[in-house]
Amino acid sequence: MATRLNSVLLGAIVGLCAFRVLAQNSETVLGVPEVNQPLYVAKDGKWACLSDSSIVIDSSQINDGICDCPDGSDEPGTGACGMSGPQFFCKNKGFLPRYISQSKVGDGVCDCCDCSDEELTTGHVFYRGANCSQLQLSFNKFVETELRRYEAGSRALKKMTAHADSSQKPKSKEELSQEISSLSEKLANSEKVLEGEKAEYLERLKTDEPLLYELEQLHIDKLARDVNEQFESVIKVSKAYEELVEILDGLVEGYSRHLQDLVVNDNVKKYQFYKQQNLLKLTCDSKNENGLRDQLMVYFEKELPELFSHGLSDKPAKYLQGKATFVDMLILSKVEYTEVVMEAVGKLREMMLDISENYNRNYQDQDVKKAVEAFKRYTSKYLSVGVVQMPQLLAEKLEYLREFVSAKAPELVTLAGSDIGAEEGGNGLMKQFHYLAQEIPRFFKPDIKSQIEKHQQDVESLRSQVTERRKDLNDIIKRDELGDDERTKSIKKLINDMCPYVENALDGYTYEIHFNGHIFQRANFGDQNQVSIGSFQNLRLNQDLALHKYQEYVRIKYSGDDELVQHLISETKDDKEEYLFGNLYQLNNGLELEFDHGDKCWDGPERSASVFVQCSEKMQINKITEVSRCRYVIELDSPYGCSQVFTYQPFTP
Template sequence: MFKGQNALITGGSRGIGLAIATKLASQGASITLLARDEELLKNSLNQLPCDQNQNHSYKSFDLLSLVNSDVAIKMLKDGIESPTILINCAGITTHALLHQSNSEMIKNTIDLNLTVPIMLCQLFIKDMLRQKKLYPSILNISSVLSYTNHVIPGTSVYAASKAGLLGFTRSLSHELRGRIRVNAMLPGLVKETDMGSIVKSDLIPISLDCVATKAINILEDRSINGQSIADVIGVSPENQSLYESTIDENGTQIWHCLNDSSIILTYDQINDNYCDCPDGSDEPGTNACPKPPFKFYCANEGHFPGYIDQFKLNDGVCDYDICCDGSDEYKLGNCVNKCEEIHRQYEEYKNEQLAFIKKALEKKQKVIDSAQNKRKKLIDNLHQLKRQIPERKIQINKLKLQYENSELDQQDTSVFEGLKDHFNGLANKIEAHKRDILKQESKVSALENILEILSKNFNPNFNDPAVKDSIHKYQEYVSNKEEAILEDIHETNQMIHNLIEKAKTLSHNGAKGEDHLNYYPPTIYNLIHYYFQLFAKKFLKKPVIEYTSNLSQNELSYKIENLEKELEKIEQKIKVIKTNLSLNYGPDNILRAYDSITISKKLGGYNYRINLLDGIYQDDVFIGKFKEFKDDKLFYNNGDRCWNGPKRSATVEFICGEGPDLISVSEPEKCHYHFLLQGESWCHQITEDELKSKFKINYKLL
């Protein structure tokens, strides 16, 4: 920002001047320090950041000599390169009641604090105007005592000189009309300066760094011109711009309420302990307004800035956890600045935490590696099981084909083989029928013999009509009797024999020769297989492999059944693994590493056993079974039922710490338990903000 710029800084050997010089040098400006003590100037010059493009220098000179000597003016100008930035920081701090002050003290204070800045501006303005391309700037360091309601006894001459510097700043900026920007800064009480070390006041101490940063901001912002800029008590550096004043047509320094610009106040009404703005914006540093827009800002130099509620200001309590510099009690002044000691405690705490986190993250990585390995094994097992499925299906299909072929082989035997039992049964029936017929014939023959004897020996003269009718019918029977019954049976036997012989020559697939017996396979699969074989034999070059087996159909059926059961088990295992892989096991699947780990501890008279991925027990009482991981918590349900209550359930939360260890157990709702576990697995890289929020002051060491 300031590369190529030359900055002349009076009072640059120490305090505010040196702090501003250091910041300008760090941003590329070449610095010329102007003060009386040459030894101190040498040491200060060596502290400035410098690179090859910067040319720092110093000049030992008594600025009061400029007031009465033209020679001194010429000597000063001849020995200094024309600046593009002029910072009038040199001044005398007087702390004496006016009636106790001598004329020399009054004259020197006004000369160095007011006359010398006027003369230096007059001396270098022409040279600075020639360098307008570098946007030259003048910054006069005034004081908050110059134009505010803050009054410190014994500083009347000092305040007058600094107030005069404000008037000069406004008038000069108007004269130069922006060709050179001219501004004044009104710092508060800076403890590292002469004024800060000797004056006791209700002013909030501010740091050199804060003042130097503000100066750099003014020099950088080319829109700021003719302003008298003071740090407002209780306002953070980033919000100080909201409290910049303007000059009205009467030359009065004014400011308006932040949320209502129609309400205009004089600048000294800010922090006058009276609430003038409805939004409370005019009292950032007091508790006069009930709801100010910002909290009170504590600079806490050497530690971290803090923000405290205004109602805690000047209440007699040192809120060191927020305002370690004691600035919250600036009126009472009863709180010593403890920032150095508190920051030392913080640094020790920070180093301990960072060392622990480093080890914790190393342990966590091992847990993550274990969890990832377990997940990888599941995936490998899943792939292995998936590969087994087509193998098993091929085996099953092959066995089914063998089974079907076995049926086909049986069906391809002769028709006789298929009907053999039927033929044998028919032959046996015929033989039995033949025996029955022969037995009946024997009885009929005996009856015929009786009737033949009666027919021959019958006396026709015997008048018995029944006998006569019986003999007559017998004679008709004998006349019409068939003698070919046995021969018909023999003929039937011959036909069966011929049929058997013919059946032996026929198969299910077709007859030998011209005869053919149609057969339809019993299953669709058989039908497809049959015709595919028929097609393959006729049209395909490579023969179709026929699957045959020496096993019986019962054995094949048994093997098929076992393989199908085995396949079903594999598919069930795959389903279980897929379900497991789809579950949320936390970041990096870290909870998988705890599937076989039980955390046990006795708390509140109970023995707790926690298996994170299984369940929780309180002695012998089942608290709940693992349900899910959601929103960085573990949830458990379906535990043992409470007496006159619901089933037990639980929630487990985690924090970073040494472990795994059970820290606390509570029952926020009836039969619902809350467990807090700590362990390295739940640690992460810690930020500065987290360290600050967790840090606790050891007040015993303060």
Template sequence: MVLIQVLVPVLGGSVVAARSFVHGVEPLKQELYVGDLNDKWSCLNDSSVVLNVSQINDGVCDCPDGSDEPGTGACGTRAPLFYCRNEGFIPRYISQSKVNDGVCDCCDCSDELLAPAEPFYRGSQCSELQEAFEKIKKMELKKHDEGSRELRRLYKKFNLKDGNGDVDKVVLAEGIERISDQLMNRELTLSTLKTKYVEQLKTGNPLLYKFKQLDAEDIASEIARSFERVIEASRAYESLVKILDSLSDNYSRSLNDRVVNDNVRKYDFMKSQILRKISCDSKVEEEQRDQLVEYFLQELPQMFSEGKIDKPSKYIIGKITFVESMVFGKVDYVPVVISKITQLSELMSEVANGYNVNYQDSAVKEAVESYKHWLLQYQTLDHGALLPEEFIEKFKLLKEFVLASVDEILTLNSSEQIDSTLQGVLQHINFLTRKVAAYFRPDLASQIAALESTIEQLKRQLDTKRDQYRTLNNEQRGDDVRELERLKQLIFALSQQQVLTGAIDNYLYEINLGGTIYQIENAPTQNQVKIGNLQDLHLQNNDSQQSFFNYLKSTYPDQDDLFPALVSDTASEQYLFDNLHKTSNGLVLDYSGGDRCWNGPQRSAQLKVRCAKNFQITKVYETTKCNYGIELTGPIGCNLL
């Protein structure tokens, strides 16, 4: 798995060999697994144990701390946590006990990559988890937008102004509410238009409908990503050749520095016999990348959208075939380029470490210094598989579809099959058909594109205003205290007007937020007990992530694969949903002094509120004897900060 065998300068002037990407280790810690000049490596927490680099991830636990097996699970929980790259979703750590156990705990299944057998359970792919998470995130943010809007309405209704009287915050809050409304309305319109567009395509342009199912955008994105690595390899090669060319042309051979002379001779020979066969031009490859992306994002969609192309059928066939050879040819060529980079870097490494410093040759010193910068820039160059199997299968299906669709696309140059006069008539009829259809039916594709652009602009505006609002709050100390005081006033105002009720299990609960909570038996006798009177309220944030995670699991029970993927198995569990839990303010109301339980204490309760537009009692449970936990949704639980 060695990537590029190059020499990397470290503190003290020594040099070590850079290795390939080590499986199971995060990018920032890859440097811990770099071997020395002799391909030797010491265990991370016990430098007395020295191994060959080839013993890393070989399935045998050689280090007392298990650090030599970060990607195999061979050392059990002694080894460092396994790093899931989870490309397309959220990277996370998992315990070594989950590595190579037959279950894909990483959504990219990288934890089973070195397993002796195929995993028996794969679970959801990263793209599927990302889609599910985005849906949940969208719903939770919608609840927050609706709830915070309702909270502001209640503040306004009861004339409870912000304690700091900051006009800028009021204006920003109103702007956030206005843009949120616009965004919500346009997203609903977009959803309706897309549904209508798909139905329209099925009957009006089945060819375009089939094309859109083939993920041309994903193919373009994967090509762009892969070509970035192609371009990086070319740049690395070009830069290294430039360093060696300058050294060969400018150093003083008369100084008789054996190390420099020998390696320059080797380079000159390689350049005349081997390197002239290497074709690298990063500028050309950048243009090729852009042309390929344009082909998949513009030319193909336009061809199937309009149902024609002003080129002969052989152009369509030739173009997709050429694109295929371009993509796979370039990608397959990268290992060849990297193998030459490896050879050239070995030459420069010998020069950098063995030249006679007493000669003070300026060209040699300049080349060595340039090489050190080159190492820092390209030491992580990767020559692993550039194109995943999923991409290869997607491309194959798209190519088959394009080739099978050639005869259905009316081309301006198909006279080889149709008489030119007849073709002109057919083209005119085809043109009129599209014109009439467009006259009576709006161009939904254009509407969708325009609406998507508007939505993106609104999202950027909303993010900007929210950042400004948060900045204002961060600058003003004591906002949480003022907000809590305002919430307290609102709760007492609400308690004068309404009592919240809800049936949970066999009981009916009546909650006067600023007063008393009653539990009424759902039976003919309707026995009633007092749970408690309001004593205090506060904002609780210390366990908000965990409680929010539990809330998500109970609210979206059908996402079995998603929720484990949102937790990183670090010493203290790390939840991977950013600040989504801060949509709620952590409001907790404490009630005590209720009726005494039989042979027990007086009843009491702790009521936790989560952000939503409407008040609803969602859960009641007994935490200890006669002490209740009550969960409530409502606008008073929304975070405006």
């Protein structure tokens, strides 16, 4: 044991002597950049610690392997002071100079490509890695690849810009204001003409078709739309119930009971009991309700107008009165029944929520996992489903329509009915003559209603144009208020002109990103439910984000060349990393798009997203990450992410 200890001590002494000799014979102090070498010039063989000039040591004690200064400044090349010492400077002649932490100095691994960090190592250097000339070749290839990528993306961007410039020049605030004024005047005149036509139409109906006139006063078209909207809500409630039952039925049929997952087993038992006691009594069929909805639309949009216009019914008055009552009661009962259905949906949701949050994930039951995933998609799809409430005004209108039809039914007589056949010859002939006397003038009379419909479309078109121009004007005003720089204004203008979008399938979903519109997520399974992740709010050119994303990109893209990536990183005193690729990150303009106010998550916030656009010739979505609940970060490639003013500048030490 004594012999071994003596050997160790002798080795240490020899090592210290080696440190001293190298420190004294070197022209420069190891581990210190050229610019800081003057700080290590000794006076009369003495040198003062950098952070405390009152501590003076012999110049031979610099890099001797013993930490004499509190700040470790006397050991820049040995690592003897640990983390308190300054970062070690790698000259890396023939490649990029960089700093490494003191913990990597003298550890037997060459972290500098010139291996200067192991120059004072007494032990064996067991890993050298690529030398500086090899790394320079790899770096040249890396820069060439990146510049080629930028040039391809830049060319594509220039083509888009040229196309946008060759199209209609964007209007100024003054031009837009004039257009809005002109269109608004046309709109006002068209609305006045339309109102006059409607008034004339109603006046003619008063005389020619008084029953149809009275029906028109009920605004039957609007009533039909409101009923359709109510039934859509009813059908969605039924579908929410049916799909939840389908998820639970699939779970019951497929999951492994022998795994003894108490949460799953308990909820399966609850479901089976609840189904037997309650669900078998429920009458819920979305397909049947969809058919009823179609029949109701035929009744409101076709049967009633034709009946009141031409009396085209061979049914007795009591039938017409009964059908009006049936329609009223059908709509009301279907709406009210959603309360019963939603009560069941609530119970079933509680069971699936308990399973989703608390099932034993260690069991790896595929059918349980399948049910949990299906429920996750279900909650997103049916987040807003609830008990359908019949608006009081709609209920009153339906009741009024029922009373109206019941009161007018006796007057609605048709020539095709049995009454005509019962007429005596003369009276029957006279009635047919009377019918023709009414129909012939109607046949030759200009179709005012069709004219009204056409003019209504014209009015809607003018309204849309006014709205669009006002939006363009507000965008310009908003940009002026934000004080965007010229590059930001340029990319905003280009995106507004071109309205770009990208669509990709990713992780079982198809994503559609409209740069100045919305982001949609559509499932590639089941009924392909679609949700909105958000609508466009603003964009900016974020250079800090461009640097951060480019660093990530380099680490991932060039992960196959670990040596190069490692030597492109210079470590700083505060444990941060500085990349030595010059201004390459500025080939990306830092385009960041912000989207907000998407569909609300189940029992959570509205969806929102930030989209970072990286320079590329192609358009594609690369990555979507949910960084917090219902908050997404999306990364995509596009020419719109390319800087229009980039010129490569290599790293300068």
